Amino acid sequence: MKNGFRQSMAWLHTWTGLLLGWLLFAIFVTGTSSYFQEEITAWMTPEVRSIPADAPTSFAAATRWLEREAPGASEWSVSSAGKRAAGLQLYWVNGPDAPADAPTDARLDGAGRKADARETRGGDFLYRFHYNLHYINWYWARWIVGIAAMAMLVAIFSGIVTHKKIIADFFLLRLGKGQRSWLDAHNVSSVLFLPFILMITYTGLVSLATHYMPWGIAANYADEQKFFDTTFPWPAPAEKAGPAPLTAVAPLVERAERTWGAGAGSVRILNPGDRTAQVIVSTAPDANMSVRPRSLTFDGVTGKLVSAHNPSGAATATEGTMIGLHAGRFASSVLRTLYFLSGLAGCIMVASGLILWTVKRRAKLADPDRPHFGFRLVEKLNIGAIAGLPFAMAIYFLANRLLPVEGAGRSDREIAAFFIAWGAVFVWAAARPSARAWVEALAAVAMSFALVPVVNAFTTDRSLVTSLIAGDWVFAGFDTAMLVIAAGFGWAASKVLRRSASPRTTSGKRPARSPSAEAA
Amino acid sequence: MIHFLLLVLATAGFGLLCLSRERHQRDLIGRKLPTRTGHYARWSGLAILAIALLLAGSRLGWGAGTLEWLGLASVGAVLTMAVLSRRSMQR
Amino acid sequence: MSRAVEILHGAAWRDVAARALAAVPLNYAVTSALTMLIARILPGGAQQASVGATLLSFLIFAGVAMTAFAVRSVSWLWAGLIATGVAAGLADWCFIAWGGRL
Numbered sequence: 001m002k003n004g005f006r007q008s009m010a011w012l013h014t015w016t017g018l019l020l021g022w023l024l025f026a027i028f029v030t031g032t033s034s035y036f037q038e039e040i041t042a043w044m045t046p047e048v049r050s051i052p053a054d055a056p057t058s059f060a061a062a063t064r065w066l067e068r069e070a071p072g073a074s075e076w077s078v079s080s081a082g083k084r085a086a087g088l089q090l091y092w093v094n095g096p097d098a099p100a101d102a103p104t105d106a107r108l109d110g111a112g113r114k115a116d117a118r119e120t121r122g123g124d125f126l127y128r129f130h131y132n133l134h135y136i137n138w139y140w141a142r143w144i145v146g147i148a149a150m151a152m153l154v155a156i157f158s159g160i161v162t163h164k165k166i167i168a169d170f171f172l173l174r175l176g177k178g179q180r181s182w183l184d185a186h187n188v189s190s191v192l193f194l195p196f197i198l199m200i201t202y203t204g205l206v207s208l209a210t211h212y213m214p215w216g217i218a219a220n221y222a223d224e225q226k227f228f229d230t231t232f233p234w235p236a237p238a239e240k241a242g243p244a245p246l247t248a249v250a251p252l253v254e255r256a257e258r259t260w261g262a263g264a265g266s267v268r269i270l271n272p273g274d275r276t277a278q279v280i281v282s283t284a285p286d287a288n289m290s291v292r293p294r295s296l297t298f299d300g301v302t303g304k305l306v307s308a309h310n311p312s313g314a315a316t317a318t319e320g321t322m323i324g325l326h327a328g329r330f331a332s333s334v335l336r337t338l339y340f341l342s343g344l345a346g347c348i349m350v351a352s353g354l355i356l357w358t359v360k361r362r363a364k365l366a367d368p369d370r371p372h373f374g375f376r377l378v379e380k381l382n383i384g385a386i387a388g389l390p391f392a393m394a395i396y397f398l399a400n401r402l403l404p405v406e407g408a409g410r411s412d413r414e415i416a417a418f419f420i421a422w423g424a425v426f427v428w429a430a431a432r433p434s435a436r437a438w439v440e441a442l443a444a445v446a447m448s449f450a451l452v453p454v455v456n457a458f459t460t461d462r463s464l465v466t467s468l469i470a471g472d473w474v475f476a477g478f479d480t481a482m483l484v485i486a487a488g489f490g491w492a493a494s495k496v497l498r499r500s501a502s503p504r505t506t507s508g509k510r511p512a513r514s515p516s517a518e519a520a
Numbered sequence: 521m522i523h524f525l526l527l528v529l530a531t532a533g534f535g536l537l538c539l540s541r542e543r544h545q546r547d548l549i550g551r552k553l554p555t556r557t558g559h560y561a562r563w564s565g566l567a568i569l570a571i572a573l574l575l576a577g578s579r580l581g582w583g584a585g586t587l588e589w590l591g592l593a594s595v596g597a598v599l600t601m602a603v604l605s606r607r608s609m610q611r
Numbered sequence: 612m613s614r615a616v617e618i619l620h621g622a623a624w625r626d627v628a629a630r631a632l633a634a635v636p637l638n639y640a641v642t643s644a645l646t647m648l649i650a651r652i653l654p655g656g657a658q659q660a661s662v663g664a665t666l667l668s669f670l671i672f673a674g675v676a677m678t679a680f681a682v683r684s685v686s687w688l689w690a691g692l693i694a695t696g697v698a699a700g701l702a703d704w705c706f707i708a709w710g711g712r713l
Binding site: 168170171172173174175176188192193195196289325330331332334335338339341342345 | 538541544583584587588591594597598600602604605608
Binding site: 004005008009011150153154157158209212213215216217218220222226313316318319322 | 642643644646647648649650651653655656657658659660661662663664665666668669672673676677680681683703706707712713
């Protein structure tokens with residue numbers, strides 16, 4: 001029975017991995033890039049030069065801007081993505097006498113000036129893609145992603161059960177041995193990073209837990225809105241009572257930061273300029289390992305503390321920390337780099353698993369020149385998924401630089417370029433013989449990533465050289481990363497080229513029928 | 521700095537663990553070690569990893585420190601694996 | 612070789628389909644019923660119990676999914692899961708009928 005158990009888990013591991021692997025690769029790649037989403041957004045809005053300012057100063061500057069631009073609003077909201085964000089994001093709810101098409105959001109740099117940046121979704125698009133996908137209603141997208149995440153969890157557990165020599169083969173990476181090498185690569189990337197991979201998968205499910213499992217709430221609450229109101233209080237503005245000057249915001253933010261011993265990340269002002277005004281200050285996303293913020297509510301006229309919200313309870317703390325671990329917003333630069341490397345290992349794990357499937361089955365093909373449909377399909381999907389997505393990301397960055405800076409709908413066109421490029425790789429893979437398609441696709445990825453810093457140098461004044469001289473590590477780091485990725489894919493392309501050029505164990509004898517079309 | 525020290529300790533720890541395995545000894549150092557030396561290698565490797573964890577926790581806080589230790593442990597294991605892979609190919 | 616393995620390799624798609632149905636939709640129903648039960652019996656107040664039960668639910672689902680492909684008899688698998696689901700559902704109904712909800 002023991003042997004049977006291991007083998008049935010091996011079967012389960014192969015099928016859950018294969019059927020969801022292409023989507024999981026996309027989730028892992030875009031998710032891993034999200035650890036640097038603020039930096040990606042900063043690179044994609046080169047017009048914004050963030051001036052580091054402490055929270056009280058920048059929130060005060062934002063308040064002054066809002067006093068000028070949206071005085072009659074019933075609600076102002078200012079948030080910063082933490083110390084690494086390039087500026088502040090502002091939202092407001094216009095008063096009843098504002099025109100219907102009056103703006104409701106703006107972006108300010110750290111000094112409180114409106115950032116006239118090109119319209120782009122930046123790194124946020126990649127981040128949201130990894131759980132909301134795109135062009136699909138978010139409700140169904142999250143279900144699709146959740147199914148993939150659960151499949152991943154089952155694949156992890158079954159993989160651990162199946163991997164008989166998990167300790168014995170711990171350090172083993174035998175290169176140049178075909179199927180054995182791919183298995184080693186798959187084992188090494190998963191076992192050596194197992195704590196991260198297990199954590200990221202489980203916490204990913206937890207991050208959208210109530211979407212998949214609302215019944216825990218339903219068991220105790222007849223109306224689930226009651227649960228959400230208690231757990232995530234979101235006070236609404238009261239009836240306006242009459243004008244009164246808004247108290248200074250900077251001292252309130254300072255006081256909040258002192259009380260918590262942690263940074264403030266958002267300020268929400270209800271009924272600014274009215275007697276019923278309230279100022280709600282919340283902790284920054286990078287202030288704590290738990291993702292659930294603490295908040296302090298102050299009277300908006302007198303500045304007195306009205307109430308405090310501190311998430312408490314073991315389950316809430318566990319959930320908040322789990323989601324915090326997944327997002328890693330609290331992480332220092334060293335830890336963030338480790339998160340990124342671990343995410344890369346996850347990408348390699350998924351990709352090597354998908355490729356291992358084809359390598360294993362190629363050896364067992366009855367006629368290697370005419371593989372059955374399932375095999376050909378997996379091969380083509382592998383190319384489209386593994387080479388296609390990185391290609392799409394490079395095109396996304398290039399589109400950001402090459403599309404005209406002005407004009408509405410620009411961000412949608414950047415995203416369209418992303419998907420068109422991705423689709424193009426699928427089409428190319430379908431049309432070409434697989435071995436050649438791999439080389440061509442990987443080479444295309446390498447070239448497009450290498451182009452990014454070049455195009456950057458020609459279209460902005462923040463080229464790699466300029467950034468290095470100015471000590472601008474975000475821009476210099478991004479351009480350098482592009483070159484490193486390009487080198488990596490170039491190396492991969494050359495390896496595949498050499499492998500397919502060397503004699504393979506294809507059938508020397510051809511069956512006595514017409515030569516097969518070059519469909520494989 | 522603490523981060524570099526932790527990386528060195530993690531790599532050393534896994535290096536010793538790798539050395540403690542008979543299968544890898546020939547590739548790493550060209551000969552097989554006596555069984556007792558292998559045991560010493562295993563226990564000292566584990567001890568170094570434990571010391572690294574304590575160091576990380578006390579200097580960086582137990583939350584962030586444990587996480588960083590786990591991450592650097594993975595990197596140290598990868599570096600060890602890379603050295604082993606290289607040396608086994610050279611033989 | 613165990614029967615489970617024989618059946619799986621023999622491309623008996625009906626067997627795979629039966630296990631898959633147990634591992635996904637039936638599993639979801641049973642896990643939901645169990646999660647509701649855990650939410651009623653965990654200590655610490657309604658809010659904490661609901662959150663705690665939800666956190667555990669993914670482990671339960673994954674465990675049942677693996678079991679669906681590991682056990683030898685598909686009939687016992689379905690019988691066991693249905694029995695568990697019915698029992699948990701009954702317990703949920705009792706708890707809610709007695710204790711009410713917020």
